[in-house]
Amino acid sequence: MYYVRPKYTPELDPDAIEDQEYRGETGVFVDNVPPDCGETELRAWLTEGIAQDDPEVIAAKLEIEDRKAQVVSIKDALRTEREQNSEQDDE
8 A cells, every 4th residue: 555645845945145135034123323323334334243253254255265365376377387388489
C-alpha cells in the first residue's frame, strides 16, 4: 500500500539581499534626535552605524580589501612580464 500526495514546497520569506524592493517588518525608534537633524543626516548616521557593527558588512569589507590587493598584485605581475618581454624584443 502507498499514498500519493503533492510534493511539499515550503513558503520562503523574501530575502532582503536578493530583493532590492524588500521592506522588512522591523521598525527603528530613535530618541533624543536634535531638532536640526534632518532625515538625510539621520539616515546617514544609522547606515554608518550598521556598517561599522554588522559582522557580514565587516567581513565583506575585508574580502573587498583582499580582492583589491590581489588585483594590484596581478597588475604588477603583468607589468613586470610585459617589461621583460619588451626587453627581450629589444635584444
